[in-house]
Amino acid sequence: MIYSYSLYAKKYFERFANNKDLISLSANLDEVFNNVFDHAQSPITGYIITQYYPKNNKLSFSICDFGIGIPSSINNKNIENNFPIMDDWKSIIKSLEKGFSVNSTPRNRGFGLNNIIEFTESSNGKLTIISNNGIVEKSANSLYKAGKTEYEFKGTLIKVEVDLNTFQNKNEHEEIFDL
Amino acid sequence: MKTIVLKDLVNNTSSNSEGLVLYDYLQRAVIEKELLLLYVDNDLSLSSSFLNTSIGLFLDNYGIKTLKNTIKFKGSKNQYLRFIDYIQKYNSLYSL
Numbered sequence: 001m002i003y004s005y006s007l008y009a010k011k012y013f014e015r016f017a018n019n020k021d022l023i024s025l026s027a028n029l030d031e032v033f034n035n036v037f038d039h040a041q042s043p044i045t046g047y048i049i050t051q052y053y054p055k056n057n058k059l060s061f062s063i064c065d066f067g068i069g070i071p072s073s074i075n076n077k078n079i080e081n082n083f084p085i086m087d088d089w090k091s092i093i094k095s096l097e098k099g100f101s102v103n104s105t106p107r108n109r110g111f112g113l114n115n116i117i118e119f120t121e122s123s124n125g126k127l128t129i130i131s132n133n134g135i136v137e138k139s140a141n142s143l144y145k146a147g148k149t150e151y152e153f154k155g156t157l158i159k160v161e162v163d164l165n166t167f168q169n170k171n172e173h174e175e176i177f178d179l
Numbered sequence: 180m181k182t183i184v185l186k187d188l189v190n191n192t193s194s195n196s197e198g199l200v201l202y203d204y205l206q207r208a209v210i211e212k213e214l215l216l217l218y219v220d221n222d223l224s225l226s227s228s229f230l231n232t233s234i235g236l237f238l239d240n241y242g243i244k245t246l247k248n249t250i251k252f253k254g255s256k257n258q259y260l261r262f263i264d265y266i267q268k269y270n271s272l273y274s275l
Binding site: 003006007010021023024026027030031033034038098099105107108109110111112115168170171172173174175176177178179 | 191193222247252272
């Protein structure tokens with residue numbers, strides 16, 4: 001079960017994390033998994049690798065699928081709605097907007113990839129997405145770097161790098177809260 | 180007030196389908212006019228897909244006032260803040 005991966009990754013990397021709360025790591029792994037399930041139409045579920053770098057206390061995860069790609073997913077919807085076709089890199093940036101979704105499933109709300117970008121921003125990290133002919137890089141507190149790749153990649157590769165020093169400490173104390 | 184232990188109610192807190200399990204429970208609470216204490220364990224990560232089909236769908240159908248009258252949250256402050264963050268994002272985009 002793919003969701004077990006995020007829980008095991010969290011547990012595994014907690015040994016290096018010096019009492020940091022890694023819930024946001026597992027939550028964001030799930031966001032990327034769900035993005036593949038909901039939109040990619042990939043012939044394989046996907047590949048993932050997670051890596052910890054002790055020297056600078058950084059962690060990265062990369063998830064790859066060989067589906068239709070973010071640009072095709074968005075442009076198929078654009079064609080359906082008689083909207084103009086977007087460049088691949090522009091459609092990747094569009095996919096990161098809060099509330100934007102092609103609604104591949106009825107309950108998509110456009111939070112998933114936006115959560116990833118918020119995660120990289122809040123953890124002084126970097127997000128890289130390569131999908132079809134587009135590449136987008138976004139480092140925390142910097143502008144997007146984006147363009148056309150010089151190679152054809154059929155699918156989507158998402159790489160997230162975060163700084164564990166920026167994570168909140170674990171807080172085991174439980175309380176009751178009103179919403 | 181009845182306590183629901185989230186990790187005992189659902190198989191995971193990542194998928195759309197398990198979010199619907201929580202939604203059904205919340206919907207029943209509204210019909211039966213019951214106040215629930217939702218206990219979210221410190222180890223659980225709540226994905227947006229799970230929250231879309233549980234809390235998001237509940238907000239679509241019943242609104243924020245009914246949600247506030249139906250649930251109290253039990254857990255760590257970090258977990259509470261993540262839960263509230265989803266509700267705030269949802270409200271900023273989808274509330275009328």
